[in-house]
Amino acid sequence: MPDVLGPTITAVETTTVSGRAKPGLKVRGQRVTHDASTFTLVRVVTDEGVEGFGEVSATAAWSGEDAVTATHFVRDLLGPALVGKPLAPIDAHATEFDRVLRGNWFTKAGVSTALWDALGRTRGVTVAELLGGPYRREVPVKISLSGDDDELRVGYETAFALGFRSFKVKVGRDPDADVARLALARDLAGDDALLGADANGGWTLAVALETVPRLAESGIAFIEQPVHPDDLEGLRDVRSLGIPLIADESVYSPADVGRIARLGAADIVSVYVGKSSALERAVESARLANELGMDVVIGANGEMGIGAAAQLQVACACERISEIPHGIIGHHFYEDEPTLKTPLDIDGLRARLPDGPGLGVELADEVRIRFSS
Numbered sequence: 310m311p312d313v314l315g316p317t318i319t320a321v322e323t324t325t326v327s328g329r330a331k332p333g334l335k336v337r338g339q340r341v342t343h344d345a346s347t348f349t350l351v352r353v354v355t356d357e358g359v360e361g362f363g364e365v366s367a368t369a370a371w372s373g374e375d376a377v378t379a380t381h382f383v384r385d386l387l388g389p390a391l392v393g394k395p396l397a398p399i400d401a402h403a404t405e406f407d408r409v410l411r412g413n414w415f416t417k418a419g420v421s422t423a424l425w426d427a428l429g430r431t432r433g434v435t436v437a438e439l440l441g442g443p444y445r446r447e448v449p450v451k452i453s454l455s456g457d458d459d460e461l462r463v464g465y466e467t468a469f470a471l472g473f474r475s476f477k478v479k480v481g482r483d484p485d486a487d488v489a490r491l492a493l494a495r496d497l498a499g500d501d502a503l504l505g506a507d508a509n510g511g512w513t514l515a516v517a518l519e520t521v522p523r524l525a526e527s528g529i530a531f532i533e534q535p536v537h538p539d540d541l542e543g544l545r546d547v548r549s550l551g552i553p554l555i556a557d558e559s560v561y562s563p564a565d566v567g568r569i570a571r572l573g574a575a576d577i578v579s580v581y582v583g584k585s586s587a588l589e590r591a592v593e594s595a596r597l598a599n600e601l602g603m604d605v606v607i608g609a610n611g612e613m614g615i616g617a618a619a620q621l622q623v624a625c626a627c628e629r630i631s632e633i634p635h636g637i638i639g640h641h642f643y644e645d646e647p648t649l650k651t652p653l654d655i656d657g658l659r660a661r662l663p664d665g666p667g668l669g670v671e672l673a674d675e676v677r678i679r680f681s682s
């Protein structure tokens with residue numbers, strides 16, 4: 310069916326949802342602590358009465374966006390740019406978003422998610438299928454641990470009780486404390502558990518070159534973003550130590566993937582729905598990374614149900630993803646996560662693709678009624 314005969318967008322609306330992280334799981338990163346989220350949800354409606362939902366999983370420290378800026382830009386700029394337009398082709402909307410709004414990747418990605426959800430529901434297929442997949446229906450997952458001593462212990466026990474067996478430990482501040490944290494995490498998790506370290510760009514190159522070999526004594530599967538996002542040569546130098554290097558904050562777009570590959574700056578790139586600004590661009594970044602000889606992990610930013618469903622659909626739409634587990638944890642991060650009727654099937658080891666059309670998830674009634682119509 311030609312896209313031009315498809316539905317037209319009649320409304321774009323927003324509401325906000327908040328959730329508090331489980332105390333043990335709050336993420337004490339190099340720059341900020343993520344212990345609660347207020348995210349904007351987006352609803353797109355078509356003239357056929359189909360609706361689609363998206364989540365703007367934005368935090369100020371990542372991209373200068375939050376629920377206030379997202380709500381403003383969706384209501385006053387991106388929404389008006391969509392109303393009256395055909396739903397498909399969806400990539401045309403991403404191009405238009407870039408014309409009218411610089412940056413604001415996570416905001417654009419939330420709207421993109423709602424558009425893909427609506428198209429999947431219109432056609433009765435999953436978003437993963439619309440994006441060229443699914444290549445798999447299950448994705449291995451890991452969770453972040455942070456903090457020192459008892460904080461780390463409580464985090465590990467919380468995560469273990471939820472079923473998680475693969476972990477990413479936050480480092481990037483004081484090297485001695487970082488080394489001690491990894492050693493304790495290895496002690497807690499045992500010799501067989503997968504452990505990685507994420508510095509969130511917090512070290513200087515000199516500190517990274519000194520510290521990564523010390524962390525490696527605890528057996529790390531990867532080192533993520535050891536140096537500043539702009540320091541691609543630094544990433545390349547740390548990579549030469551021989552520990553698989555993941556670029557995260559350095560990679561938002563397919564163009565960034567190309568730059569990293571040309572310099573040989575990473576083994577793996579962390580692809581987010583949010584950083585990519587559009588689901589199809591996340592899949593494109595992954596495809597390009599593979600083509601240029603790099604592996605792909607799907608990264609996380611405290612996504613709630615809708616955001617995690619988008620991560621999962623993208624993970625299943627990518628032809629190849631890393632054997633290193635991915636950051637799709639959804640509701641497990643939160644004490645009380647209000648967005649979905651039924652949470653995603655994530656058991657700590659794997660996230661499983663839902664069967665339903667679109668994102669395959671249903672918004673909880675108490676959230677659904679906050680939209681105006």
Ligand SMILES: [Mg+2]
Pocket residue numbers: 507509533534557558579608
């Ligand atoms: Mg990271």
